[in-house]
Amino acid sequence: MSEDRKLAVLRAIVEDYVHTREPVGSRALVERHSLGVSPATIRNDMAALEDEGYIAQPHTSAGRVPTDKGYRLFVDRLSGVKPLSPAEKRAIQTLLDGAVDLDDVVTRTVRLLAQITQQVAVVQYPSLTRSTVRHVELVPLGTERLLVILITNTGRVEQRVVPVAQEPVETALSDLRTRLNRAMSGRRLTEVSDIMANLPDQFGTEDRALVRAVLDALEDSLDVEREERIVLAGTANLARSGPDFVQSIGPVLEAIEEHVVLLKLLTEMADGAGGVGVLIGSETAHIGLQEASVVSSGYASQGEVVARLGVLGPTRMDYPTTMAAVRAVARYVSRILAS
Amino acid sequence: MSEDRKLAVLRAIVEDYVHTREPVGSRALVERHSLGVSPATIRNDMAALEDEGYIAQPHTSAGRVPTDKGYRLFVDRLSGVKPLSPAEKRAIQTLLDGAVDLDDVVTRTVRLLAQITQQVAVVQYPSLTRSTVRHVELVPLGTERLLVILITNTGRVEQRVVPVAQEPVETALSDLRTRLNRAMSGRRLTEVSDIMANLPDQFGTEDRALVRAVLDALEDSLDVEREERIVLAGTANLARSGPDFVQSIGPVLEAIEEHVVLLKLLTEMADGAGGVGVLIGSETAHIGLQEASVVSSGYASQGEVVARLGVLGPTRMDYPTTMAAVRAVARYVSRILAS
DNA sequence: TCTGGCACTCAGGACAAGTGAGTGCCAAGT
DNA sequence: ACTTGGCACTCACTTGTCCTGAGTGCCAGA
Numbered sequence: 001m002s003e004d005r006k007l008a009v010l011r012a013i014v015e016d017y018v019h020t021r022e023p024v025g026s027r028a029l030v031e032r033h034s035l036g037v038s039p040a041t042i043r044n045d046m047a048a049l050e051d052e053g054y055i056a057q058p059h060t061s062a063g064r065v066p067t068d069k070g071y072r073l074f075v076d077r078l079s080g081v082k083p084l085s086p087a088e089k090r091a092i093q094t095l096l097d098g099a100v101d102l103d104d105v106v107t108r109t110v111r112l113l114a115q116i117t118q119q120v121a122v123v124q125y126p127s128l129t130r131s132t133v134r135h136v137e138l139v140p141l142g143t144e145r146l147l148v149i150l151i152t153n154t155g156r157v158e159q160r161v162v163p164v165a166q167e168p169v170e171t172a173l174s175d176l177r178t179r180l181n182r183a184m185s186g187r188r189l190t191e192v193s194d195i196m197a198n199l200p201d202q203f204g205t206e207d208r209a210l211v212r213a214v215l216d217a218l219e220d221s222l223d224v225e226r227e228e229r230i231v232l233a234g235t236a237n238l239a240r241s242g243p244d245f246v247q248s249i250g251p252v253l254e255a256i257e258e259h260v261v262l263l264k265l266l267t268e269m270a271d272g273a274g275g276v277g278v279l280i281g282s283e284t285a286h287i288g289l290q291e292a293s294v295v296s297s298g299y300a301s302q303g304e305v306v307a308r309l310g311v312l313g314p315t316r317m318d319y320p321t322t323m324a325a326v327r328a329v330a331r332y333v334s335r336i337l338a339s
Numbered sequence: 340m341s342e343d344r345k346l347a348v349l350r351a352i353v354e355d356y357v358h359t360r361e362p363v364g365s366r367a368l369v370e371r372h373s374l375g376v377s378p379a380t381i382r383n384d385m386a387a388l389e390d391e392g393y394i395a396q397p398h399t400s401a402g403r404v405p406t407d408k409g410y411r412l413f414v415d416r417l418s419g420v421k422p423l424s425p426a427e428k429r430a431i432q433t434l435l436d437g438a439v440d441l442d443d444v445v446t447r448t449v450r451l452l453a454q455i456t457q458q459v460a461v462v463q464y465p466s467l468t469r470s471t472v473r474h475v476e477l478v479p480l481g482t483e484r485l486l487v488i489l490i491t492n493t494g495r496v497e498q499r500v501v502p503v504a505q506e507p508v509e510t511a512l513s514d515l516r517t518r519l520n521r522a523m524s525g526r527r528l529t530e531v532s533d534i535m536a537n538l539p540d541q542f543g544t545e546d547r548a549l550v551r552a553v554l555d556a557l558e559d560s561l562d563v564e565r566e567e568r569i570v571l572a573g574t575a576n577l578a579r580s581g582p583d584f585v586q587s588i589g590p591v592l593e594a595i596e597e598h599v600v601l602l603k604l605l606t607e608m609a610d611g612a613g614g615v616g617v618l619i620g621s622e623t624a625h626i627g628l629q630e631a632s633v634v635s636s637g638y639a640s641q642g643e644v645v646a647r648l649g650v651l652g653p654t655r656m657d658y659p660t661t662m663a664a665v666r667a668v669a670r671y672v673s674r675i676l677a678s
Numbered sequence: 679t680c681t682g683g684c685a686c687t688c689a690g691g692a693c694a695a696g697t698g699a700g701t702g703c704c705a706a707g708t
Numbered sequence: 709a710c711t712t713g714g715c716a717c718t719c720a721c722t723t724g725t726c727c728t729g730a731g732t733g734c735c736a737g738a
Contacts, residue, residue, distance in 0.1 A: 025699065101499070253577070257572070257573075
């Protein structure tokens, strides 16, 4: 029994199953793919593949369906790269080039991904962990409140309103502002907590309360864990994935509504060959996503990987096309954020 | 035939159907409700109700199901107020009191609503239309970019980054800042476009480019149409609404993903008695929401209604409870935003 | 105006039989 | 040592029939 042919059979099964959404039998396989052997031979190969856990039968008299392990092998070794059509590339480029803003880039990207993959798209905001401070600004609002703004090099803008006892003197404020910026700008967000610890000592007692309030607000904006954000689009595509998948749509919706779950999946994911990572079915280690897969890729800002983007869809998805789309979009986004 | 009893029958049908999710027959009706008459009598009433279009039969040998018109009558005239439990009131209060921020209020509210109604919750951000300008701030970012921030009295913060030819002089900047604030703060957002039209004339030619860039950014932030925003939560609850509803979940997901659609529904909706508005099934005038209803209520900031919040669920929903919850939450939110 | 009785309708469940896609295995062929 | 045709076997799915029960509409009598 040829090992090569066995893999070819697995590849054919995955492709057919993804296409027809029905268990695929030996006869259909030889008809649709020119494997050059008879159904009986295929059956032997299939039996072997089943023993090794790559495919399974829903019931005795049915064809075979890939298992998670089967998809994994397919993704790792069998799927070629499926380049995007020039039209798609153009569409990506023109759509993303129009973005004016980080927010704009993110929302355009997520919609674009949902549209071209016809699946649920996820884009993670540039992680604060790897960002540096670009600027800190203090704006008095009326007499009792102060707006504290933190801008990162990736373009994220975090803001907090802090109540203040009395209106701070403008000189004290601008003093604080320049000191803050001198101390913090250019530094990584993860470093600045330590930096801030020493700051209050540099001020007179009358300003201490103000300084502390501002620093608390900044500290709060820096709470990296909590401030990780993701954006979704294309949830409705879940319903288009065939009636069988609609049955298990509830748990999936719950999972993706819990942004924390998705974030965890994304951040723990490693990119495979071609810069794209895939988690298949139970690999997500999350009930509710047993029949779903996640395809994602990191994207960069100014040359450094700052976050991930990708899609989530039924385990039975077209991996080559999806992976190509995710990779392409990630690259374009990185290019846009390069500046 | 007593008109009163006919309405009582309709009420009973709606309540039973909402509860059991099955068409309700005459026998079950007299058993579960003490109507004091026989099934045959009920049948006569039902026939009349059907003639008038309040109820319908899925098929000949089945019980009756309320039509949209039936639900409408029920909501308008038959449903009593179902007060929330003290525990729920407390939960609402404690959860919302913890909010620190407009964003925080909105996200907490939407989650809360989704949780207590077990449906999809929608909260519209305070509309820019009715907001006034609290403050405008200009922050230079490096040498080539300027951050323009607009803060409204409702607490919304809009920001835009504008590229500038060369680094503006600090004095020119602060001059512009004070002029802008003097001219705009306290004014309605809808007014300021006109105000801004005259501003550039007040500056020397060398600063004109800068002024125009800033004004364009502000104009952009003020694009009231585009900047209307809504937040959703509890989409997964759609899947819990019974298997029949899951069939039509696709169109509903599409509709709610199109925020514009929801916004239109909300803004065109009028509050009925008790300050709560309801759109039932086809009243939404949107394919895809034929089997869904929207229950919403306006909420106020500083005494003036600034936006709406509510829930979306299957036509077959528990209107009294849902309406009570929406109303209660809207009131608490208004209270929080009163200050 | 209400009610019991009665004939009628019809969805849904149970059961049986037939069909066909698909399998595993084996013996013969290359 | 593979490959292949043949063959018996399994079993989901479809179709058809029958039956049951919930529910209705109508009518005649209280």
